[in-house]
Amino acid sequence: MKKIYVYLAALSIICLAGCKKHDYAEGTLSPIIAVVDVKALYKGSDVTLNADNLSGAKEIVGVVISNAASGNSPAGILVVQNNRRNAIRGIALDIGAAAAGYAPGDSVMVQVTGATLTKVNGSMRLKGLAEGAITKLASNKAITVQAVPSGRIIASPDVYESTLVTISSAIAEPEPQPGETYAGNKTINDGFGRVVLHTETAASFSAAQLPFSANFTGIPFTNITAADTSIQLWPRTIDDMFALAVIKPSPVIVAGYLTDPTGGDANQEYIQLMATRDIDFAVTNFSIVTCNNAGTNPAPANGWAVGAARSYKINLTSGTVKKGQFFYVGGNKNIWGAGSTDISAANWISSTQYSTVDGAGFGTATANLLANSGNVAGIAVFAGITVDASTVPLDLIMYGGSGTVYAPGPPEIGYRITNTDYYSTINPVTRENQAFYGGGTNKTKLTLPATGNFSQLGGVYDAITGRWTTGRTVTSIPLTKTSALTVIEVGTGFTSVQN
Template sequence: MKKIYLIIPVLFAALGLFSCKKNNYAEGTLSPIIALVDLKDLYKGADVVLNTDKLNGAKQIVGVVISDATEGNTPKGLLIVQNYRRNALRGIALAIGDAASNYVPGDSVVVQVDGATLTKVNGSTRLIGITEAAITKVAADQAIKVQSVPSGTLLANPDVYESTLVTVSKAITVPEPQTGETYTGDKQINDGFGILTLHTEASASYAGNELPFSANFTGIPVVSIAADTTIQIWPRNAGDIFALAATKPAPIVITGYLTDPTGGDANYEYIQLMATKDIDFSVTNYSVVTCNNAGTNPPSPLGWSQGLARTYKFNLTQGKVQKGHFFYVGGNKKIYGGNSTDISDANWINSTLYADEPGADFGNPTSNLLANSGNVAGIAVFQGITVDASSVPLDVIMYGGNGNVYSAGPPEIGYRITNTDYYSTINSLTREAQAFYGGGTNTAKLPLPATSNFSKLGGVYDALTGRWTTGRTVTSVPLTITSSLSTIEVGDGFTTIQN
């Protein structure tokens, strides 16, 4: 009999698990609230009249208001709310007419949606058939979550980001605004990963303000299949635009690297770079530093200059390179290891047998200059040959896994970054300074290179403005021992220099 008593509760528990509906039970009771991520999933190309059966027993949505009708730059008659439930931030527009002006950003609301219709208007998801009586304000001044999202991600996932609050960082206005040009109308902005439309109604409170050349643009993405682009960004007010200072152009940018040559890695790894202006290195010195963060060592206050087994430095003090041309730093002048094609004809500004010799000023001899697995690794270019904990790179890329390379402190320590296509010295969300990889929004990294491939970083760099008009992306170029130099210098997808 004892065995029977044990089996019966287990069977009842199993039946309970199989009968549950998508996270809307709380201790056996149907939740009256449906997450926006689940609500929006109900739309399959045709209008959906909502009821409790379709909503898995729910009849309400909850959210925080992000639209600001009083400032004049919200789609007319729409109240836009977002919520974070089931590990997903989603937003939706409620068509409630003039009543939308009765709510301000930060209002927390409960909305009865039983009987409303889920639809799309010009590609934008909306709830219609809702009256103001169906909306209850339960709190004010609630925190609003803002996501920093590259334009390419927005364009690729419009249904995910529409009607939420986002920031597009380090975008430039294209073409460059004329003196006195205002926000009014549709303007094109480019963050290096795609072009979006910045939309400002003529009635907006800030419409007459002068349009900046570069800014962090915060706003609500509105899908519009009738527009030139599928996504428009609608800033809510003047405070949503944070103008950025001009970026000083970098004379050198990182364009590729080989981390895994055939045979042993020692002395056969290298970095490809490009000059954005004519350089005589005997007159103007630069340096290149790599970091390899294998193991579990804590972050160092010396950052790029810590040396030992973590960072290795090359000085660039001789040779010349013309604007728009590649040059190389690394070990032996071979394209893919010891028995591969000799590429001595390439422009090698520094060829050091790094497995046998210490780095210039710091760095132990190493057989693994550029990591091809494991923790995050990086490459940085510096002005001059003096690099210490306070030195800010001219260009920097990080790639690979994770690893303990940053500490918020105080004081902050880690690898310093600069303004690039992937990193920013200003936090796009808090508008505070951020100087290190791993701090604030500086968490982007490129993937680990594919085995037996050269990692080509393709993008377009504007040498006049110091901006990446097309951000760098990684393309793996297969190499063999007979590959020619043109394999890593000629063809589509390589970095190019504008102006």
């Protein structure tokens, strides 16, 4: 034991000597601080930045995202964005006329010691920067653009203000009149909230025609005044707007689903849908396809038509439904499994014994039409009863976990998407085509349903424009064996159709 103690002691001495020799025990604080850390210093009142509150740092680095030359940037403001500590943040620098000397993509270093962190109309900025505080390091650097739903910006303005974002698949409200331009404040709505699109009269693109629907890119600023409380999105040039083609409305939309009834799932799961126009299914056929990707699976080359245990098709070829009316597709007509309330009085377009009957064209009999755990699953609506690898759905939702359901190829394979409240066939950032779930920005999935609950998809669909004026969100509705049909059909926030 003595020999061991002597050895450890000697080893400790060697380590200490080595550390001292190479200065391993001594650290040098970085002179650079992340914007996210600078902004965190603001606690409701002005803060003068110094070595103490900057933890020894004295400068920030970033890329210029504002464009003073276009005329649509707050006067005297230079906006810089960086991505440090895995956080994309931006800050507005109040530097007066000098802001005109910088262009988007300029890489800069900013000495911030002595500057004041403040808010103007609710939007954070740095003022009182010393003359010569900004050093240009390079030009034409890449700028990161985030695709962000408006609701997220509204909920967390300090996170997204002074960064470059795209609000995708938004519409102007009200619909622009012929000859209406960008100039002034225009309301845009992507289905998850409304923000103000702000264009100065002197902006180079102020006289351009305002599109009805577009992906709108710009810099968000909070605007709190006596007359207004809003998030304003300031586009930089006309190229920040990407007009979208008119979307053809879907006659059928997904409104809810039950994935985990009490007792066994076989023939007890169902999907709630809504018609956006009057439909006679004997005249105009549709089909519903569900996908279940349990286990580790490759991306399906045949997409929704993969069949076997992964997808199941139900044809809708009889019955009628009125515009704005719910209807149902699934197994037995009970609200929450065997022995629960009989809801056969509801409008059932298809009641299929899916645990013993194969799908219509593809899909083997299954005890689980709808996954209630595991990898990502989905529900899609199709026009007609022919579905193959190239068929594009009218509406869809995806929910659940992850799993391998997309391969970029070439050729790309997976589950095709369409333009909905959650998915877009045009990448809002790169403006390239993206046709599959999992590709580009099409990665949104709803949460797995809570055990035994009905998943209600509340939202408002415009049957004329084909847009969701209020995007679908999931509300879990607890059910019992005696729950009434009204529990899943009536209430604030339920899916509705407007025109």
